[in-house]
Amino acid sequence: MNCKKAERWIPLAAGNDLSNKKAAAVRDHLEGCPDCRKDAAELEHALRAAKTLAGAERAGDWSESEWRSLIRNATAVGIQKKRIWAGLPLRPVLAGGLGLLLLAFGSFLLLKKSPAPLITRAAAERPPIELTVPEGPIGRPDVTSKTIVSKETGLKIIWFYNKNFQGDGFGK
């Protein structure tokens, strides 16, 4: 038996609430452990003092179960460990955590950028060229044109003249 288990059983052994086998185990541990023996002695001393005090107040008719409860409460205060989340309600905390998790995931999806376009090696090696959207309104061209439509096939030919009005290519 280790000291941790002995700490739990010593108050019960002091109140004769342990089975014979467990009480014997506690006794064996106390023989070999001076620290636990000291704690057990202090506990027995306190128990006796409490009984004496109770006797003086004519409270000697307390039942064993009441004594056990008193001893448990008295010893539990000393060994209780404080936890950070102690006192917080479990379910709302879990709900809030899950909500934050979903919010973070949603934000990730919204902010995720589309993958960069793949640039082939051939495209990367080409000389750069500046792309510009044509200036000025389209639909009112400043380039003069002539349209002819073939009577036989319906083929439409639109011929644009250059700035010098040179040549239209028609005729034979």
Add this chain to the structure above:
Amino acid sequence: MKKGLPVAFAAGLLLLSFKPASAGEGQNAGAKPAEILFTVQIILGSVSDEDRTDESLKNDPVIKEIRSLMKYRTFLLLDTSLVRSKAREPVQAILGKQRQYILFLNPTFNTDDKDENIRTEIRFSYNFPGQKGTDLIQSTLALKPGERTVLGVSKPQGIEPVDQGLILIISGRLVRRPASS
């Protein structure tokens, strides 16, 4: 406080189902525009006694038609390209072996009970690196799907021999009909 868990779960689902509108989907969110595939050929026509027309063009009915109407006898294919565009979304293509030609298209697609019509703004310019760009062709075309239309310009740079002309043969066909979801 006991309702916190389902509320948080519902909020998470709402966030996951939310999808931001991308650029260009502002006013017609959910509507899919028509998609048009243009086929473009750039051909250099020239007057010459000897016919040195490219093999790929010799039996082309449009080239035969051009030959019967115009004075050009030799036709050299400079470049061919497919340009895919969504309706009302301008698109630009760079053509030519030296990437000297820029084709700008801004198509729309109209349909009624009788027929379908592709209408596109077109601007074709020469933009050789180091030189000032020149608009060669600038117009608005009405095309029937699949119909080939010829556009051309003589002496595109103004410095060539007068017997040369740059010819653009363009056709468009619908590859996806407009749909509203």
